[in-house]
Amino acid sequence: MSARYTISELVKEFGTTSRTIRFYEEKGLLSPQREGQHRLYSAADRTRLKLILRGKRIGLSLEESREIIDMYDPLSNNRQQLERLLEKVAQRRALLQQQRSDIDATLADLAEVESKAKQVLASHDATNQQGAKHAQ
Amino acid sequence: MSARYTISELVKEFGTTSRTIRFYEEKGLLSPQREGQHRLYSAADRTRLKLILRGKRIGLSLEESREIIDMYDPLSNNRQQLERLLEKVAQRRALLQQQRSDIDATLADLAEVESKAKQVLASHDATNQQGAKHAQ
DNA sequence: TTACTGGTTGACGTTTACGTAAACTTACTT
DNA sequence: AAGTAAGTTTACGTAAACGTCAACCAGTAA
Numbered sequence: 001m002s003a004r005y006t007i008s009e010l011v012k013e014f015g016t017t018s019r020t021i022r023f024y025e026e027k028g029l030l031s032p033q034r035e036g037q038h039r040l041y042s043a044a045d046r047t048r049l050k051l052i053l054r055g056k057r058i059g060l061s062l063e064e065s066r067e068i069i070d071m072y073d074p075l076s077n078n079r080q081q082l083e084r085l086l087e088k089v090a091q092r093r094a095l096l097q098q099q100r101s102d103i104d105a106t107l108a109d110l111a112e113v114e115s116k117a118k119q120v121l122a123s124h125d126a127t128n129q130q131g132a133k134h135a136q
Numbered sequence: 137m138s139a140r141y142t143i144s145e146l147v148k149e150f151g152t153t154s155r156t157i158r159f160y161e162e163k164g165l166l167s168p169q170r171e172g173q174h175r176l177y178s179a180a181d182r183t184r185l186k187l188i189l190r191g192k193r194i195g196l197s198l199e200e201s202r203e204i205i206d207m208y209d210p211l212s213n214n215r216q217q218l219e220r221l222l223e224k225v226a227q228r229r230a231l232l233q234q235q236r237s238d239i240d241a242t243l244a245d246l247a248e249v250e251s252k253a254k255q256v257l258a259s260h261d262a263t264n265q266q267g268a269k270h271a272q
Numbered sequence: 273t274t275a276c277t278g279g280t281t282g283a284c285g286t287t288t289a290c291g292t293a294a295a296c297t298t299a300c301t302t
Numbered sequence: 303a304a305g306t307a308a309g310t311t312t313a314c315g316t317a318a319a320c321g322t323c324a325a326c327c328a329g330t331a332a
Contacts (some may be wrong), residue, residue, distance in 0.1 A: 008278070018279080023320060037327070038279060058238045059195015061318070068242065071249050075256060082253050089250045096239050096246075102194045103232050103239070106204065110232075113207050114225045117218050120211060144308070154309080159290060173297070174309060197288070 005041040013046075014053055024052060028063055029069075058099060068092060141177040149182075150189055160188060163198055165205075194235060204228060 007018050024030045030048055041049075048069060055065030055120040069079075071085060071092075143154045160166045161175075166184055168175040177185075184205060191201030207225065212218060 006278085017321085019322085020320065027279090027319095036329095037281095054238050054241065056177065056319095057195075058235050058242070059193075063318090068246075072245065073269060075197055075249075077256065079257065082257050085253050086250060089246050089253075092247055093243060096243050099194050099238060100239050102190050103188065103236050105211050106194070107229060107232050109208065110204075110225050110229055113211075114222060116211055117221050118224075120213065124215060142308085153291085155292085156290065158310090159274090172299095173311095192289095199288095 003046075005046055007039050007041070010041060010046065010049060014049060016049075016053065021049065024049065024062070027066075029062060029066055045110050058096075139179050139182075141182055142173050143177070146177060146182065146185060150185060152185075152189065157185065160185065160198070163202075165198060165202055194232075 005013075007021055010016070011018055011020060021030065025032065029052055030041070030045050032041045032045050034040065051064045051069050052062065057070065060068070067088070071088065071135075076082060076085070141149075143157055145148060147154055157166065161168065165188055166177070166181050168177045168181050172177065187205050187208075188198065188201045191198075191204065196204070203224070206228070207221060207228075212221070
């Protein structure tokens, strides 16, 4: 239980760099323990890193990822804070939904591009078959 | 037909800034005509701007947006280029699909956060109703 | 003892995507 | 003529997210 990871293990697993991981620590997004002078990452650290990189892939800034990750943290017991949290969740959800529809629109555009390109290729093939069967 | 737009019209419509629009031109992403010293944007320019901003929302760099927009352009007739295009489409599609699944994962996480927060709020309400009806 | 291997701490450099300010032009409007 | 609105160019500034050295340390293998 209670797995520990070296920095190079995380680098390997997530395909990032040690510089990047240390940078996230510098920004307060990670806080690994130390074994002597070396860093040792817990399962929680690893999860946080995973979430940061996921955020990165969808274009979130580190601050935005931090905000989202903070939402997952030990839920406050204070009513005001809970309501504030629900607001933030709603806002972020709206942004994510916008992103999804932007992605869908782009995918649709690409599908068109693809089908047109394939049509042109097909017509080339037909032409070439007439002119020269088995042509290279 | 053949609508023309001033820079401030585009700024209004898309909620961006003139600085940004000029910057995109500087980077070769837009190339409006001139009426005297002022810029005049065509429908095509407007569409390109729209696509750039859409790309921006999903975290694409300007170069990435340029690449995608270039795919929509007059399809080359050259077989090699068409096949190269199809490769690019496939690559970009893979990235977009990854993004979508990242977004879905994040949305799922947020849904959990929300339901937990609501549970806590509900239990507060119950407690308060016992202790003091109509309490502030 | 020497030489890696794996990690560490600075510190400065770099790219991207604009913001901001200054000084100027052109075309009205008053 | 003077002012204002809308736009322009030029140029320097800036925040984010790392990359890239350089110099150092600590443990292990040869």
